[in-house]
Amino acid sequence: MVNSRIARALAATAFFVVLLLVWEWAFRARIWSPVLLPSPRQVGAYLVASARDGTLWSATLITMKRLMLGYLIGLVGGLPLGLITARWNIMRDTVGTLALGLQTLPSVTWVPLALLWFGQTEAAMLFVVVMGTLWSVVIAADTGVRNVPPIYRRAALTMGSKRLHMWLTVILPASLPFLVSGMKQGWAFAWRSLMAAEIFVTILSGFGLGQLLHFGRELSAMDQVLGIMLVIVVIGLLVDKIFFSPIERFLHRRWGTSQ
Numbered sequence: 001m002v003n004s005r006i007a008r009a010l011a012a013t014a015f016f017v018v019l020l021l022v023w024e025w026a027f028r029a030r031i032w033s034p035v036l037l038p039s040p041r042q043v044g045a046y047l048v049a050s051a052r053d054g055t056l057w058s059a060t061l062i063t064m065k066r067l068m069l070g071y072l073i074g075l076v077g078g079l080p081l082g083l084i085t086a087r088w089n090i091m092r093d094t095v096g097t098l099a100l101g102l103q104t105l106p107s108v109t110w111v112p113l114a115l116l117w118f119g120q121t122e123a124a125m126l127f128v129v130v131m132g133t134l135w136s137v138v139i140a141a142d143t144g145v146r147n148v149p150p151i152y153r154r155a156a157l158t159m160g161s162k163r164l165h166m167w168l169t170v171i172l173p174a175s176l177p178f179l180v181s182g183m184k185q186g187w188a189f190a191w192r193s194l195m196a197a198e199i200f201v202t203i204l205s206g207f208g209l210g211q212l213l214h215f216g217r218e219l220s221a222m223d224q225v226l227g228i229m230l231v232i233v234v235i236g237l238l239v240d241k242i243f244f245s246p247i248e249r250f251l252h253r254r255w256g257t258s259q
Contacts, residue, residue, distance in 0.1 A: 083145060096142055140185060145171055
C-alpha cells in the first residue's frame with residue numbers, strides 16, 4: 001500500500017515536471033512571442049514579488065471571503081430546497097424544472113443582471129456566486145433523495161419509522177454521497193461565478209484574484225495572468241484534497257463502494 005502511494009506520487013511529480021519542461025521548451029523555441037508566453041521563471045518571479053508586497057495575499061483573502069460567503073448561502077438555500085423538491089412531485093415539476101434550466105446558464109450571464117440590480121457593489125458579486133451555487137445543489141439534493149433504494153424506505157416503515165424520523169435517519173444518510181457530489185459541483189460553479197464577477201465588476205472595497213487577472217490582461221502582463229491562474233488552480237486542488245476527498249473516501253468506505 002505504501003509503495004503504491006509512493007509510486008503514484010512519483011508518477012504525478014514526474015508528470016508535472018514534464019509539463020514545466022515542455023513549457024520552458026515552448027518559451028525557448030519562440031513558438032509564440034515572449035510577451036504572450038512568458039517562461040516559468042518569469043511567472044514564478046511575479047508570484048514571489050506579489051507575495052512579498054502583499055498583493056497576492058490580500059487578493060486571495062478577499063476572493064476567499066466572497067467565495068465562502070456566497071457558497072455557504074447557496075448551500076443553506078439549496079439543500080432544503082432540493083429536499084422539498086424531492087418530497088413533492090409538484091415541486092419537482094416547478095422548482096426542479098426551474099433549477100435544471102437555470103443551471104445551464106453560464107455564470108457570466110448573471111453579471112449584467114447583478115450590475116443592473118446592485119450596481120458596482122459586493123452585493124452584485126455575492127448574487128452571482130449564489131446563483132452559480134444554488135441550482136446545482138438543488139439538483140444534487142433532489143437526485144440524491146430520489147435515488148435512495150426503495151427497500152430502505154420499506155424497511156424503515158416496517159420498523160415503525162415515519163416522516164421526520166425516516167428523513168433524518170434513513171433518507172438523508174443514504175443520499176449523502178449525492179449531496180457531497182452536489183456540494184463539490186457547487187464549489188466549482190461558485191469559483192467560476194466569482195471569477196466572472198470579479199473580472200467584470202470593479203469595486204473599490206477590495207481587489208480579488210479575478211481583478212488581478214483582469215488587470216494583467218489589460219496590461220498585457222501574461223506572467224501575471226498565468227500566475228493568477230496557477231494560484232486559482234492550486235487553491236481548487238487544496239480544497240478538494242483537504243475537504244472533499246476525505247469526505248468522499250469516508251462515504252465510500254461507509255457504503256462499501258471503495259475500490
